[in-house]
Amino acid sequence: MSLDTDFPAISIHNIGKSYHLWDSPQDRLKQPLRTMLSRWLPVREKRYFREFWALRDLSFDIGRGESIGIIGKNGSGKSTLLQIICGTLAPTTGSIEIRGRIGALLELGSGFNPEFSGKENVYMNASVLGLKKEEIDEQYEAILEFADIGDFIHQPVKTYSSGMYVRLAFAIAAHVNADILVIDEALAVGDAFFAQKCMRYLRKFLEKGTLLFVSHDTAAVINLCDRAILLDGGMIQAQGSARDICDLYLEKVFAARQDVNRSKNSIRELPVPIDPEEMVDQRLKYINASPLRNDIEVFHFDPDAHSFGNFSASIIDVKFLERMSKTPLSWIVGGESVCLRIICMAHADIMSPIVGFYVRDRLGQTLFGDNTYVTYRNNPVSIQAGERFEAEFCFRMPILLVGDYSITAAVAEGSQEQHVHQHWMHDALIFKSHSTSNWSGLIGIPMEKISLRVHSE
Ligand SMILES: Nc1ncnc2c1ncn2[C@@H]1O[C@H](COP(=O)(O)OP(=O)(O)OP(=O)(O)O)[C@@H](O)[C@H]1O
Numbered sequence: 001m002s003l004d005t006d007f008p009a010i011s012i013h014n015i016g017k018s019y020h021l022w023d024s025p026q027d028r029l030k031q032p033l034r035t036m037l038s039r040w041l042p043v044r045e046k047r048y049f050r051e052f053w054a055l056r057d058l059s060f061d062i063g064r065g066e067s068i069g070i071i072g073k074n075g076s077g078k079s080t081l082l083q084i085i086c087g088t089l090a091p092t093t094g095s096i097e098i099r100g101r102i103g104a105l106l107e108l109g110s111g112f113n114p115e116f117s118g119k120e121n122v123y124m125n126a127s128v129l130g131l132k133k134e135e136i137d138e139q140y141e142a143i144l145e146f147a148d149i150g151d152f153i154h155q156p157v158k159t160y161s162s163g164m165y166v167r168l169a170f171a172i173a174a175h176v177n178a179d180i181l182v183i184d185e186a187l188a189v190g191d192a193f194f195a196q197k198c199m200r201y202l203r204k205f206l207e208k209g210t211l212l213f214v215s216h217d218t219a220a221v222i223n224l225c226d227r228a229i230l231l232d233g234g235m236i237q238a239q240g241s242a243r244d245i246c247d248l249y250l251e252k253v254f255a256a257r258q259d260v261n262r263s264k265n266s267i268r269e270l271p272v273p274i275d276p277e278e279m280v281d282q283r284l285k286y287i288n289a290s291p292l293r294n295d296i297e298v299f300h301f302d303p304d305a306h307s308f309g310n311f312s313a314s315i316i317d318v319k320f321l322e323r324m325s326k327t328p329l330s331w332i333v334g335g336e337s338v339c340l341r342i343i344c345m346a347h348a349d350i351m352s353p354i355v356g357f358y359v360r361d362r363l364g365q366t367l368f369g370d371n372t373y374v375t376y377r378n379n380p381v382s383i384q385a386g387e388r389f390e391a392e393f394c395f396r397m398p399i400l401l402v403g404d405y406s407i408t409a410a411v412a413e414g415s416q417e418q419h420v421h422q423h424w425m426h427d428a429l430i431f432k433s434h435s436t437s438n439w440s441g442l443i444g445i446p447m448e449k450i451s452l453r454v455h456s457e
Contacts, residue, residue, distance in 0.1 A: 007099055008061035009180050009210040010085060014094035015058045017080050017234075020049035054080045055234040058094070064179075067211035069221035069242050071249050072231035073256075078214045081231070082106060082184050085212065100179030100210070101130055105169050114158035118149065118168050121157055125169075129176045139175040146197075147171035161304045167194055174201050180210045193362075195404070199223065216297060218246035219402065219434055250295055250434065253331055292437035294334025294399045294444075299430045309411075309423040312348040313383070317341075318357075318409045318428045323394055334399040334436065335446045343390040344411045344423070352380040354412045354419060355391035362404040367443050369408075373416045399444030400433035407431075 027048035034046050055077045062068050070078050083089035084096065086104040104111070112121045122143055126136045144153060147167040152160065160168070173181060181202070202211065202224055215221055221228055221242050228245035230238045238248055301318045320329040323337035332338055342355050356371025372391050383389050406427040412419040438444030 007064075007097075009064045009066070009099055010062040010212075011097040012061070012085075012094070013059050013096070015055055015081070015084060015091045015096060016053060016093035017055040017077075017084065017089070018051050018053045018092045021052050023048075023050075053234055055084075055091075058234075058236060060229065060236070060239070062210060062212065064099075064210055065206075065208065066227065067206050067213065067225045069225035069228035069245070070212065070214045070231060071216070071218065071221060071228055071245065072237075073253065076231040077234040078231055079106070079184055080234075082182050082212065082214055086182055098180070101177065102180045102182055103129060103173040103176045103178030104182040104184075105166075105173045106182070106184045111169060112157045112165070115156055117156055118147075118153040118160070121168070122153075122172055125172050126176050129172075129178070131176055135177075143168075143171045143175050146174060146201075148194075161306065162302060163194070163306075170194075170198055170201075174198075174205070178209065180212070181205060182212045184214045185216070216299075217432060218250060219432070222246050247291075291435060294397075294436045294438065295434040296332040296334060296397065296400060296405075297432045297434060298330050298332060299432070301429050302427065305425050305427045307423060307425040309421045311423060312413065313344050313346045313350055313353065313389075313411045313422040315342060315409050315411060315423050315425050315428060316345050316388075317343040318407060318425075320429075320431075321392075332397050332431070334397050334433070334438070334444070336397055337394065338397050339392050339394040340407070341390055341392045342409050342411070343388065346383045346385055346387050346389065348385050350383045350413050350422070352376075352414060353383060353389065353422075354414070354416070355389075356410050356412075357393065358408045360406050360408060361401075361442065365442065367405075368398070371410075371416075377415075396446050399436060399438040399446065401438055401442070402433050402436050405431050405433065 031048045034048070038046075058081065070081065072078055080089065082104075083106060084091050085098070086102055086106065087098075088104075088106070111125055113124065116124065119140075122140065123133070123136055126139070127133070131139070147153070147164075147170075149160075149164045149167055152164055153168075157165065157168075173183070183202075199220065202213075205211065206224070211224065213221065213224055225242040227239065228242040229236055230245050230249055238245055298320050303316070307315075319341055320332060321327065321339045321341055322329055323339055326339070329338060340357060342357060344353070344355060346353075354371050354373045356369060356373075358369035359367045361367055370393055381389075407429040408424070408426050409428040410424045411422050412424075413422055414420055436444075
């Protein structure tokens with residue numbers, strides 16, 4: 001494909017996207033009837049929907065060879081923008097010009113036919129992106145090698161875990177000879193090793209290609225992108241160097257969390273509880289006001305994470321909660337008190353359940369973990385089939401090095417020495433440390449007291 005290098009790879013002019021929101025399915029049916037009636041009879045046109053603008057009046061260019069990060073909180077319009085750029089969604093207003101072949105990796109679930117095998121999807125997907133059959137034949141082995149999903153390539157895609165799905169989707173996008181790559185949150189799913197492989201590929205791609213990269217992972221955005229755009233409420237709130245925009249975004253996320261906590265406390269009018277075991281690192285106040293603050297982003301529980309066991313009980317959710325208010329956390333600051341809650345469902349009667357977890361770093365090294373055994377060793381709990389039970393571990397989050405972490409959660413039956421695994425879940429919850437004040441050791445422990453004394457003789 002010959003490209004006119006004088007023009008930007010992507011030009012976006014006043015793009016807007018509105019959705020109609022219906023209060024009930026009946027309203028959705030009433031609308032066309034009412035419109036028809038108002039054409040033939042003297043009845044007034046009536047709207048049964050509310051209009052919601054997911055994007056408003058966006059205009060910007062992306063130069064050839066540029067790499068742009070799009071960041072913003074949930075619902076700010078990132079995916080909508082990427083879908084419009086990829087042509088899978090039509091804008092309500094404005095226009096867009098694309099110069100070059102786009103390879104896209106959008107949200108999980110889009111792009112693949114779940115009933116088709118991985119191989120069939122490779123051929124279907126690559127041909128939609130403009131490759132001829134012979135070209136796909138040539139690339140097929142390379143796609144297979146990159147995806148590294150073994151014989152699953154012959155299984156229907158609906159049997160894939162989200163990690164396998166992303167592997168295949170990324171492998172295809174990486175081998176369609178794209179001029180522009182559009183990647184939406186793909187690296188947040190699956191294992192850190194594959195994420196590293198993708199990062200290496202993207203850096204190589206950037207020697208000549210144009211990249212649009214949506215991620216909550218600000219470290220990856222800074223690493224890959226020259227420029228970033230911060231979206232808020234469907235509008236551009238700020239744009240500039242990737243580092244400046246990511247810093248601004250993290251500040252906003254942190255400030256929003258502080259506000260939520262403040263308003264929750266005031267609504268419930270609770271006195272600030274004094275925890276008798278409260279121990280605070282004396283440097284915390286200073287560190288938390290500086291770029292050394294240990295910002296930890298928590299992703300969602302992955303119900304399809306790789307797991308094994310007898311399944312008389314299964315893990316249905318794993319989440320971090322704020323210690324006092326017990327509100328779920330998507331952001332933790334190292335050094336603060338949190339609770340990790342593991343929620344399980346019994347499918348058969350269980351005597352003496354043990355629920356536990358490990359925190360592992362991206363190399364799979366276990367950093368710490370614990371379980372409920374010792375606490376209940378003298379009063380074993382019994383649980384009946386159909387009952388839900390949950391374990392909660394409250395602790396002060398250590399200061400983590402920058403990088404990816406995962407929680408392995410498990411429920412077993414028996415004793416510490418002799419037990420049967422009912423459900424063991426690798427990578428049930430992924431979290432990521434973006435910045436840190438810890439430079440030594442695998443984890444930093446909040447220090448109760450640090451002092452210097454001088455003895456003059
Ligand atoms: N089909 C739809 N009908 C109605 N509203 C929609 C539809 N698709 C998206 N929206 C709304 O548009 C807004 C933008 O959604 P979008 O998925 O683009 O946000 P996002 O920034 O990608 O969020 P996330 O980080 O959670 O993926 C959201 O408020 C969402 O609820």
